[in-house]
Amino acid sequence: MSDDRLYHVDGELVPASEATVSVDDRGFQYGDGVFETMRAYGGEVFEFDAHLDRLADSSETCSLDHGLAREDLRERVHETLAANDLADAYVKLSVTRGSQPGTVTPQPDVDPTVVVYAKSLPRGGREGEDVWDEPATLETVKTRKPATNAVPSDAKTHNYLNSVLARAELFDADEALLRGPDDAVAEGAASNVFFVGPNGLHTPSLDGPVLPGITRRVVLELAQGLDVPVYSGSYSVQAVREAEEVFLTNTTWEVRPVATVDGIDVGGGPVTELLRKRFDRLVEERHYGGADHDADAGDDQPDAGDPDL
């Protein structure tokens, strides 16, 4: 990380190398905070409202009444992007319960700690360079997702050890495939999982311990708009291994094809490519003021012979 970047810490823009929080901060002591990872394209955050909504949901789930107005948070993100002269960027916004002396029990009177991180992240798309070098390799791990009544799966919090442990298990893969308590596939360590089966596009249901990913939701909407049959349900690891195509979604990866699952080749395919194109077009239309891919419209339908659609 370069030292001249500026972070936004509790209302002040400070050099990254000097950006600190108290060791008494509950974010440090207990992981007692919520966050969002976002991506700015052309100076504006993609699905900003959805991220602010989810941050509010995570805060409510954690009984974290931080008292910060939505527009205040939005403004801090904009200030951070502007101060770093960033248009295409990775942005992370964290809000913790701050310091509360002496007890695990959260106190209602909160002086929150607010941190905005930003760094350059050039847009990939079909013409740029993707964040990832190549399709992901996926490996099923022993670490399970906690049940949502133990660690709420709908909240994005600084309690991220489950994902750290899952990634630590990987032998030779990019992403971990985690199952829930009932053995069904839940999600990746930092991504949602999709696969294409005989009947259409499948992804684990939010009834399981699955983060309601924003890219996940956008991709589901895109698929529905393309009349791709979409199913969310409970799936075995075997179903993912035997899929025609597998891909992962998250804010930074967008739609990332999966090459192998537990060493078994699955590769990309027409549905994955179609959704990647459509996602890229959505970003183009919303953030760069155009739909410069009209010439490719003919590519946007899957091959006629594709049995999956």
Place this chain on the structure above:
Amino acid sequence: MSDDRLYHVDGELVPASEATVSVDDRGFQYGDGVFETMRAYGGEVFEFDAHLDRLADSSETCSLDHGLAREDLRERVHETLAANDLADAYVKLSVTRGSQPGTVTPQPDVDPTVVVYAKSLPRGGREGEDVWDEPATLETVKTRKPATNAVPSDAKTHNYLNSVLARAELFDADEALLRGPDDAVAEGAASNVFFVGPNGLHTPSLDGPVLPGITRRVVLELAQGLDVPVYSGSYSVQAVREAEEVFLTNTTWEVRPVATVDGIDVGGGPVTELLRKRFDRLVEERHYGGADHDADAGDDQPDAGDPDL
């Protein structure tokens, strides 16, 4: 908290008000660190070796190879106590994975962050003032302990949100009673649970999602030394509510009687009092060079008529 206390941060003693970590620290970002809460009596940490052992176990469970020698950690704690002129104290030692740019995946090359917190905590015992004002009230909460294959229950980590959420649920009680995924009683939000039933002393087994508490182990040893029948197993909330006596253990509370469970009076009793006395004597013998309670030896047996022993 007083501003003139000194914390020990990465090898330096700094005023508590200036003790900070980078916002890039994985302890802050992911709760990716381990800790021990300890108590010093008469200048020496109670069960220091056991705490250092457990810190090593927690680190191993988290694949956190911090590279710090045991004696180095011990020395930092001693330095912190000495710098604050503390003999009877609360001490917390945290070791995190430090800063590792750019990815959730833990990297093997660790520059750990080490923080030692200390504050005065006068010894309670039978003659001093206890840390707690009165017996605890205990309330069963909806938040469950995660399964140990999701969040390892034998590791004490900065992922403490589960306990925070459990405490946040409390309506009018001091401590939360958490069940595991199988409905059996696991532990308190920050304590182990014991109860006295018709046959002797009971505590949830470490086969469940239960922290191997150091005070828990010491109390079990004391009970065995007193020929109190001891059982660890799987228990329902109802068994705790119907118990003759209930108490909680942790490093700061030592042995704390429970007055009520879900509003049902259980109160203390002879076994709890006996174990409190024996615990206090152990501290006296080990840390203050004497056994000044010999005159009370006659009190150390439960009442002859007590059906519980």
